[in-house]
Amino acid sequence: MKPAVILVGADKGGVGKTTVSRALLDYLAANNILTRAFDTEFPRGTLKRFHGPITEVVDIGETSDQMRILDTLNSAQIKVSVIDTRAGALGATLRALRDVGFLEAVKAGEFSFTLLHVLGSSIASLDEIAETAPFIDDANYFLVKNHINATTFFEWDPVTNRKYFDRVNPAGEIIVPKLDEMAYEQVEIAGVPFSTFVANKTAEGDPANSSFVLRGYVRTWQAKIAEELRRVRLLDILAQRD
Amino acid sequence: MLPGRDWRGPGDPPDNAEPARPPRSYVYICCAPHGRVGVSTTARLLSDYFIASRRGFVGFDADPHEPDYAPRFSGRVRNVDLSSTQGQIAMIDRLLVPDGEAKIVDLWSRSYDRFFTLIQDIGFVEEARGKNIEPVILFHADPSQASPSAAYTLANALPTVETLLTYNEGAAPFGEQLQDRLAVYPPHRRLKIGALDTLVGRALEPVDLSLSYFLLDPPLDMSLVVRAGLKSWLIPIFAQFRAFEMRRALEEATWLL
Numbered sequence: 001m002k003p004a005v006i007l008v009g010a011d012k013g014g015v016g017k018t019t020v021s022r023a024l025l026d027y028l029a030a031n032n033i034l035t036r037a038f039d040t041e042f043p044r045g046t047l048k049r050f051h052g053p054i055t056e057v058v059d060i061g062e063t064s065d066q067m068r069i070l071d072t073l074n075s076a077q078i079k080v081s082v083i084d085t086r087a088g089a090l091g092a093t094l095r096a097l098r099d100v101g102f103l104e105a106v107k108a109g110e111f112s113f114t115l116l117h118v119l120g121s122s123i124a125s126l127d128e129i130a131e132t133a134p135f136i137d138d139a140n141y142f143l144v145k146n147h148i149n150a151t152t153f154f155e156w157d158p159v160t161n162r163k164y165f166d167r168v169n170p171a172g173e174i175i176v177p178k179l180d181e182m183a184y185e186q187v188e189i190a191g192v193p194f195s196t197f198v199a200n201k202t203a204e205g206d207p208a209n210s211s212f213v214l215r216g217y218v219r220t221w222q223a224k225i226a227e228e229l230r231r232v233r234l235l236d237i238l239a240q241r242d
Numbered sequence: 243m244l245p246g247r248d249w250r251g252p253g254d255p256p257d258n259a260e261p262a263r264p265p266r267s268y269v270y271i272c273c274a275p276h277g278r279v280g281v282s283t284t285a286r287l288l289s290d291y292f293i294a295s296r297r298g299f300v301g302f303d304a305d306p307h308e309p310d311y312a313p314r315f316s317g318r319v320r321n322v323d324l325s326s327t328q329g330q331i332a333m334i335d336r337l338l339v340p341d342g343e344a345k346i347v348d349l350w351s352r353s354y355d356r357f358f359t360l361i362q363d364i365g366f367v368e369e370a371r372g373k374n375i376e377p378v379i380l381f382h383a384d385p386s387q388a389s390p391s392a393a394y395t396l397a398n399a400l401p402t403v404e405t406l407l408t409y410n411e412g413a414a415p416f417g418e419q420l421q422d423r424l425a426v427y428p429p430h431r432r433l434k435i436g437a438l439d440t441l442v443g444r445a446l447e448p449v450d451l452s453l454s455y456f457l458l459d460p461p462l463d464m465s466l467v468v469r470a471g472l473k474s475w476l477i478p479i480f481a482q483f484r485a486f487e488m489r490r491a492l493e494e495a496t497w498l499l
Contacts, residue, residue: 182327212338213331216364 003073004112004238005102006082007094008144011128013087015120016146018046019184020176021084023225024116025051026195030226031235034078038069040093041086050193052203060085060093066100073111080238090117090128094135107138114140114237116174126160140237146176172232177224183217186210194218265342266494267375272408273349273357274382275392280410280435281382282310285348287435287453287476289315291483294454298343302333304357305350312348313449319346324353330360338366340373362399376490379405383427384414390426397428405430406486412437433482442471 008021021037028035037055039047042065045057058065060083073081085093097103106113117132129143187197190210198219202208229235272285285301289311292299301319303312306329312321320336323329337345349357361367370377379400381393397405407430409416415437416423424432438446445451445468453476460469 180327182331211331211335212366212369213327213334213360213364216360216366216369217327219365220363 009085009090264340277351280413290453410435
């Protein structure tokens with residue numbers, strides 16, 4: 001298996017990038033894929049709060065941190081690295097990856113690169129699709145429609161929809177369904193991965209006392225995301241299976 | 243403990259005993275996809291049956307607008323709104339407490355789809371069984387064309403949950419073709435709630451009339467005819483509840499094998 005980088009990003013804030021990263025890390029763990037994660041929300045690190053043991057907070061603009069991520073791709077025993085970009089940093093991260101030669105190495109077949117581009121419901125968010133296009137020639141590029149609210153992503157307006165979505169040729173779309181607000185907030189308070197919340201455990205592994213209804217909402221939501229990731233054959237992509 | 247000394251009493255488990263399971267609890271879900279077919283009456287009757295047999299129960303009235311069941315058992319029955327997550331938590335998390343007490347749900351017809359979709363989505367039945375809690379559905383039949391297909395949809399969705407086809411001859415009368423009409427439903431066991439004479443039925447209306455206390459000590463200011471009518475209506479219903487419980491107890495009695 002080639003080292004694989006999955007970049008989860010968007011320039012627009014509040015579209016649920018970290019939520020998608022958290023769901024992705026749970027999915028990979030559930031499928032026995034050892035993964036390390038990099039949280040570029042420097043220095044705070046929201047992802048690290050939930051997936052602390054496998055997450056490092058990095059400043060993607062710093063050369064030393066770029067080295068921490070990319071120079072260890074070949075040497076690390078863990079072959080899948082998830083990078084959760086902070087708001088506004090998708091373009092900068094892609095440029096940094098290009099400038100340090102990572103995209104060239106992907107083109108040469110040294111690494112596998114998957115970009116999960118999380119979309120919001122605004123035109124500004126859709127504009128990012130075109131801005132991202134120059135960087136994704138050799139990437140497995142997925143548009144992620146995160147239904148954090150009742151947004152339709154302009155599907156009701158074919159002209160607007162085509163104007164933005166026809167600019168790129170993504171490997172597919174991933175639909176992240178809406179999670180019940182109260183369930184989401186309870187996981188926030190618990191500060192644990194979604195799978196730990198579903199298992200009714202604390203971060204320390206002790207029994208928790210979370211509502212069965214809320215755990216059920218999260219379990220159902222996770223199952224739907226897992227179905228989406230199976231549909232787009234993410235594991236096959238990571239394993240370079242046809 | 244000193245060697246050779248055993249401080250256990252006769253009721254204590256032996257060393258190799260399996261961990262004790264929580265006592266079996268039943269969750270009775272009184273429901274129908276349509277309103278005014280006697281669902282609240284059945285919830286009320288079940289509640290009074292448990293009171294009459296000196297057992298506790300916990301009830302939920304899922305009609306947040308015009309609750310009929312909750313006001314009759316204040317303190318024991320809680321009014322919940324299943325359209326909100328808070329209401330779902332208040333009811334479903336409590337249904338899953340393995341305390342051996344019966345739980346009774348009076349499901350509002352407008353919450354019917356939402357509730358059954360929710361419990362399938364969150365794996366309620368599997369979680370309940372893991373805690374020795376057994377859901378039982380009391381599906382209320384009515385003469386509408388849609389009722390049998392709703393019963394089949396529910397039976398297919400929850401095939402392992404025992405369903406009692408409940409028909410209230412007063413609230414949802416089938417008339418002379420009763421047997422033919424019931425035959426188009428899934429082959430569930432049946433529970434019959436008989437029809438009441440109008441005058442006798444009126445005696446049921448006061449919120450403070452307890453059917454369980456009525457059986458023990460009928461109010462003296464009530465007409466003899468009404469008393470006799472109510473009693474002859476209640477006894478076969480309670481007998482059916484008792485028969486259900488006895489059958490389940492026998493089915494669960496491994497020592498009979």
